[in-house]
Structure formats: C-alpha cells, structure tokens
Amino acid sequence: MIKKRIIPCLDVKDGRVVKGVNFVGLRDVGSPVELAKRYNAENADELVFLDISKTQDGHDLMLDVIRETAKELFIPLTIGGGIKSVNDIRQLLNAGADKVSINSAAINNPDLIREAADTFGSQCICVAIDVKYDEARGDYYVHTHGGSKSTDIKAFDWVKRTADLGAGELLITSMDHDGVKEGFDIKFLKEAVGLVDIPIIASGGAGNINHFVELFKETDISAGLAASIFHNQEVGINDLKETLDQEGIEVRLS
Amino acid sequence: MIGIVDYSLGNIQNIKNALEKFDEDYILSSRKEDLMSCDTIILPGVGHFGEAMKTIERLGIKEDLITLAREKPMIGICLGMQLLFEHSTEGDAGGLGLLRGTVERIDAGHPVPHLGWNTLDSKSAPLDQKDVYFIHSFMVTGSPDIIATAEYGIDIPAVAQHGSIIGIQFHPEKSGEAGLDILRTAIKGGFL
Numbered sequence: 001m002i003k004k005r006i007i008p009c010l011d012v013k014d015g016r017v018v019k020g021v022n023f024v025g026l027r028d029v030g031s032p033v034e035l036a037k038r039y040n041a042e043n044a045d046e047l048v049f050l051d052i053s054k055t056q057d058g059h060d061l062m063l064d065v066i067r068e069t070a071k072e073l074f075i076p077l078t079i080g081g082g083i084k085s086v087n088d089i090r091q092l093l094n095a096g097a098d099k100v101s102i103n104s105a106a107i108n109n110p111d112l113i114r115e116a117a118d119t120f121g122s123q124c125i126c127v128a129i130d131v132k133y134d135e136a137r138g139d140y141y142v143h144t145h146g147g148s149k150s151t152d153i154k155a156f157d158w159v160k161r162t163a164d165l166g167a168g169e170l171l172i173t174s175m176d177h178d179g180v181k182e183g184f185d186i187k188f189l190k191e192a193v194g195l196v197d198i199p200i201i202a203s204g205g206a207g208n209i210n211h212f213v214e215l216f217k218e219t220d221i222s223a224g225l226a227a228s229i230f231h232n233q234e235v236g237i238n239d240l241k242e243t244l245d246q247e248g249i250e251v252r253l254s
Numbered sequence: 255m256i257g258i259v260d261y262s263l264g265n266i267q268n269i270k271n272a273l274e275k276f277d278e279d280y281i282l283s284s285r286k287e288d289l290m291s292c293d294t295i296i297l298p299g300v301g302h303f304g305e306a307m308k309t310i311e312r313l314g315i316k317e318d319l320i321t322l323a324r325e326k327p328m329i330g331i332c333l334g335m336q337l338l339f340e341h342s343t344e345g346d347a348g349g350l351g352l353l354r355g356t357v358e359r360i361d362a363g364h365p366v367p368h369l370g371w372n373t374l375d376s377k378s379a380p381l382d383q384k385d386v387y388f389i390h391s392f393m394v395t396g397s398p399d400i401i402a403t404a405e406y407g408i409d410i411p412a413v414a415q416h417g418s419i420i421g422i423q424f425h426p427e428k429s430g431e432a433g434l435d436i437l438r439t440a441i442k443g444g445f446l
Contacts, residue, residue: 001405002364003371003385040430045371071271076387076428096267098389098428121301121333123367123389124265168367168391199365222370252371252385 003252004216004244005045005223006237007078007201008230010035013052015061032065033072039230040073042237043254047073048101048171048225051081052146059088063095070096080128080171089116093124101171103128104144107151107158110165117166126201127167131155131188132175140188147175155188156195163196170196171225174204181207184215184224193220201225209235209243216249256280256441257292257326259319259334261309266298269331272427276438286318294441295326299333303357303392304345306333316350323352327418329440335414335421336392344392353416355397360390362407367391371429374412376402378445380436381413386429388412393423401445415444 011018016030036047047069051062059082069077079092080101089100106113106127116125130143132150140155162170172192174185184205193200199222202215206226215224229235241251256273258266260282273280280296281288289295297319299306310316322328323338330338339349342357349357360366369389376382381402388404394411402413404424414421420440426433439445 001372002368002388003373005370067267070268071274074268074272074275074428074430074434076389076425093265094267096265096271098265098268098425118302123369123391124300168389169369197365199367199369222365 001250002222003045003250005201006212006240006251007046007048007223007225008039008044008237009048009050009203009225009227010231011052011227012049012062012065014055014058015065018052033068036069036073039237040075043241043252044075044237045223045252046076046078048078048080051079053082063091066092066095066097078126080126085112086115086119089120093120099124099126099169101126101128103130106162107142107144107153110161113162113165113167117168122166122168125167126169126171127162128171128173129155129158129162130173130175143175147173147178156191159192160195163198167198169199169201171201171203177205178203180205181229183207183211186214186218189215189221190219199223206235209240212240212244213247213249216244217247255292256294256296257289258282258296258298259289259315260284261299261306261313261315265300268425268427269296269298272434272437275434278441284313284315286315286322289318289322290325292326295322295328297328297330297334297337299331299337301333302345303333303336303342303349304347306337307345307347307349310337319350320352323350323419327443328352328420330421331427332390332423332425335423336394338414338419338421339394339397342392352419353397353399353414353421355394355399355414357392358395360393360406360410362410364407368393368406368410372404372406372410372424374402374404375409376413376445378402380439381445384432384436386412386424386426386433386436388424390423394421413445415446418444420444
C-alpha cells in the first residue's frame, strides 16, 4: 500500500536557507544542498523548498539550488514560492523539480492551475492553500501572501475548485495551528479530504511525534509537512517513522 | 551509450542526473540515426498521453521508435512506459503498440494520482519488496508482460518486460538508491 509521506520544508531566500535550521555537525547550515542531503539520510520521503526571495535574481538562484540538489539526491523535490506563470513552472521543472506548488498566483488567476495541468500534467501541479478560521464570518477562509492577506474565498470551496481545475495535489496549511505546535487541524483536514479525490499534504501545527500519529489515524491525509521541528531536531524523521510503523501506519523505512 | 529520446516532453533532467551518477554516457536526440548508434534507448515522459503521441507524430518519429525498439533494448519510464502500449483513454489516442495492453485511468477507490512511495511485489529479486516513488493517474491494463505490481486497493502494474522492451511506471530516478539500482538493472538487460 502507498506509504504516508513525511516532508520537511526549507525556506530558501536568495539561494540560502534562512531560518530555524539548527543541525549539529553540519558545516554549512545555510546550504540547501547540504540540508537536503541530511534529510535524505534521515529518510525524508520528499523535500519542499519554499522560495521566499523578493527579487528575480533571488528566484534565479533557486534554479541553481534545484540543479545542484537534483544532481546529488534522487528523491522528489517540490518547489513553491513566487510562481506566477507557466513559464516559471517550466524553468523549475527543467532545472530538476518534480512538482511545483502554486499559491497566491492561483487565487489571482485560477486558470493558471488548468493551464499548468494541461501543459505539464496534473501530477506535478500542487496547489498550496493557507486557511484560517474567521470567527466573525463563522467559516474557514483562504489567505494569501504567506497567510498575511485574507480573501473572501471560503476554504472548502477553494479546495474543491482547485481539484476541479486540475491540481494533482493540495498542500493545506492551517494558519491557526501553524507555529503553535499543538497538533494539526484535524477537523478541517478531515472534511477537506472528503471533498476531493486527490492527495492532500497537511501542514501547520506539528509539535511532536504524536501529532503525526493523530493525523494519520484520524484522517486519510497522504502526507505530513513540517519545518522547525525537523530543523531544530526536536523530531527526528527516522524516529518519527519508526513510531508510525509501530502504530500500524505504513511508512517507508530505511 | 544510452540514447534518451528527446521529444520535449517532461522532465528529463533527473534521468540525465541518474545516468551521470553511474557514469553512463548518453546522448539526447530525436534523430533515428543518432539513436541507432546507441546501445539502449530510454523513452522518458511525463504529462498527457494524447499530447505526447501528437508530439511524436508531429516530429515524425513514431515509425522510427517502433523500428528502434525492434533492434535495440528500449526502456519506457512513467508516461514513456504507457506509450509502449496500444492505446490510452487519456486523449483517446493510439500508442506505439510495441506491447499488448491498453492504458486507463486508475479507479481504485483511493486518491488519484497514485502519488508517493509504494512497495513492489514481484517474482524478480531486484524488484521485489523495493519501495519506489510513483506519480501517475493512468495505468496499464490487460498486459501479459507485467512482472511487478504495487498494491493500491488494486494491483497497479509497475514494471513490464517483453524481451528487450521494458516499461517502468514509477520514477526509478526519483526512488533513492533502490530506484537507481533498478534503473541500472534495466539498462543491463532487465529483470527476466
């Protein structure tokens, strides 16, 4: 049976990893390639690089990062951040990315999802959705620009629409849970999984191993993504996967 | 020398990286005379079956590929595997017809694409119980040449081999060391 995936996410700015990375024994903690190797050795199933560069030069450096990483690592690589066009996607895929993750651009121009899926195939188009519960409006809404701008789009509607437009996968980040380390947003994720028949990656809220056990036991989510708890070695990916295995959840072991 | 068929579809960078990793020389070409000088042909591909066949026909290389497969070992990867068969419902298009069987959308009661790491079941030792990375929405059906499958509610055909024609549905170039070993074995003649 298909394995539940564990995915570390690295924020990269101008070709360098920028925050929260605290690996012991790593010569260059800012090097995406070095960190990717480390995660590969720890048995990560896939890597996400989120490009938070503000300039075109910064985005161009990301292409070098992908090329170098793909030369040394033979596991799937997803790139997100600042993707605006089919041409941006083409450059990333040609450099060696396996999937791209589109966020704000898909909200501004939903047809980009369809155009990208038609051009490259749905399987390499992941749509990232940042959701936040709005007390006043009594529902979950989509946020953009790293979660900083709210929209009038209801999150569940957008989940369905992106799948209809041809997304091959969704990366759902619960803004209310992100950084709080008290567990994934099981309630939202459970409902989202029921709405679509494409795989969903859950993000936001993982603070310990049990949160991943809960995620995979309570929902049919395909993958769990986290950043700081892996970077700070609060949770080791090998330890996490061994526990999941003991709990009867299918994972890829080394 | 490996000849990678260049028909401008999909991500071939990672196949090139894998070949470089194990010091295989390769060329990238869509010209029959170039590919005829190679020992083994790799047919890569991601994306849409119908669009891929249209591109192959526009380049005028369909007959060349069929001729090449008769004379050289050929390895189709991911969509490249599916193109080896007779027909796909994706775009309702005919394939190269080198292997018997057709391609249909996965209907397994689980999410589609079939995306992630899955375990191979095979009578062939280099394949059996290996975890490899899949990412596809369509699969081969009705093929007598399937030598490895992956369980996903149904048995997903993962590797086909008929003589010196090999199809690999997953991405060996993205499946870690296990995947590189499988690609190396395929290049050395396969799994039969």
